[in-house]
Amino acid sequence: MGFEEICLGPFCADSCPRVAVIGSMRQQTVLNAVADIIESASRIVTIASFIFTLTKSSPAAARIRAGIVRAARRGLDVLVLLDGGREMSKEYNCGTARVLGRRGVDIWLTRGAILHMKVYAADSAAIVGSANVSSQESLELAVMIESEDVASTIHRSIRMLRDKYGATWESVCREGDGAKPRTRSVEEVEAI
Secondary structure, eight states, X not given: OOOEEOOOGGGOSSSOOEEXXXXXXBHHHHHHHHHHHHHTOSSEEEEEESXXXXXXXXXXXXXXXXXXXXXXXXXXXXXXXXXXXXXXXXXXXXXXXXXXXXXXXXXXXXXXXXXXXXXEEETTEEEEEXXXXXXXXXXXXXXXXXXXXXXXXXXXXXXXXXXXXXXXXXXXXXXXXXXXXXXXXXHHHHHX
């Protein structure tokens, strides 16, 4: 990845961020870059994603899952915010939330809003693009930004979204107007 320094106006308090387009535009390439920044984090990890599936058929998704759990167990400030506004995304996200939540990850789903972003930040690095965490092999585009100012803004912004629209995964995954949303069990999600 070739980084280029660019000026982003008010986001550059002390220095210009380094920005790079991630490789081949294949989803698994983007997800491997996400796993890399999570695995190297020493302070904070923040994820906001429309769909996050736990699948054994994607080594990159497995690395992300393991990296998030290890970061939480090491005492890093870890937040995962997933979409809870659409039934289709709940099917996947509730299973993921159960697995990660039971392993000590601070995980939330949105209520009253659809979260469609795909933003992954760890310490002073952030990846923003179109890739969900899944085994799908689609064409994606993402940029990696290395900047304490930009990453801090992303970490704060996702926490503000959690405070405004977030609900515990337990409440979103068990609620319904008399009908429980169809979700995959922990065993089904881990077996994928």
